[in-house]
Amino acid sequence: MAPALLQASSFRFSFALLAFFSLSNYCSCFNPRLYNFTESKDASSWSVAGATWYGSPNGYGTDGGACGYGSVVGTAPFYSMVSAGGPSLYKSGEGCGTCFEVKCTSNAACSGNPVTVTIIDECPGCVSESFHFDLSGLAFGAMAENSQADQLRNAGQLEVQFRRVECNYQGYRVNFRVDPGSNNNYFAVAIEFENRDGDLSEVYLQQAQNPNEWLPMQRSWGAVWKLDSGGTALRGPFTLSLKSLQSGETLVAQNVIPAEWQPGATYSSDVNF
Incomplete structure (x- = not known):
């Protein structure tokens, strides 16, 4: 049945071997504390977790990631403020795109x-606590007092x-990055920048030539969804x-993938949750 239409690794316990990078390499034009990224739902709902960091001290941690976002996590709207999650946060890929406030x-x-x-990556070995964040070096240091980011990173684990x-990527619409391996019979796409819940439970594809048929896609891995046509050519x-996984809200990106789509290309919609 077609969905209702609504418009609108390896455990990275890296302390970077304490290879201190000069803070002068960090662009002072961005202050993570001042970026209005999310809005809390409940001021009393804090829970306890473990936290480590990986990658370079002022970097975005992942060199690819188990969610499929790639290096985009080092740019807007993520700004390297990202984390790998232990199993209870990554949730076999369902947790990709969810947003959290973290403090120490x-x-x-x-x-x-x-x-x-x-959450943009998986930390499968992070199981010593019920919840664990393996933060980017930048995010870990952002929990520190001014000018004490390196001192906090020296602690290694907290x-x-x-x-x-709720995620709030201000000014951004949902993006669809086509997997480089896609072709006329197999279509896969990483879905990025979903506001509010940030996670998805179902994705359907509709071809313009058959507007009455919605084809269910399956989660391939992380935030990547796929459709194998079984040999029938797919036509854009x-x-x-x-x-949305949490709220069940449905969003439709109309004709977001053009007829002459290209593997590896990114297409931006004009909608978001």
């Missing part, structure tokens, strides 16, 4: 102020508090229908 008070360098991160919040343009 367990170290003298902690500011106690929350920073917002998006106890933190966290809570889930494609309309994609997305169903």
Whole structure:
């Protein structure tokens, strides 16, 4: 049945071997604390988790990631404020795109102020606590008092508090990045920048030539969804229908993939949750 239409690795316990990079390499034009990325739902819903960091001290951690976002996590609207999640956060890929506030008070360098991160990778070995964030170096340091980011990263591992919040990629619409292996019989796409819940439970594809048929896509891995046509050529343009995992809200990106789509290309819709 067609969905209702609504318009609108390896455990990276890396301390970077304490190879201190000069803070002068970090662009002072961006302050993670000041970026209005999310809005909390419940001021009393903090839980406890473990936190480590990986990658370069001021980098975005992942060199690819188990969600399929690639290096885009180092640019707007993520701004490297990202994290790999232990199994209870990554959720076999279902947790990709979810947003959390994370803060620390367990170290003298902690500011106690929350920073917002998006789950963009998996940390399968992060199982010593019920919840674990393997943060990017930049996100880990952003929990520190001013000028104490390196001191906080030196701690390597911390106890933190966290809570889930709504994603709010201001000014951005949902993006669809076509997998380089896609062809006329197999179509796969990484779905990025979903506001609010950030995660998806269902994706359907509709071909312009058959507007009465919605073809269900399957989660390939992470945030990548796929459709194998079974040998029947798929013909664009494609309309994609997305169903949010948490709220069940449905969003339709009409004709977002053009007729002459290209593997590896990214197509931006004009809608978001």
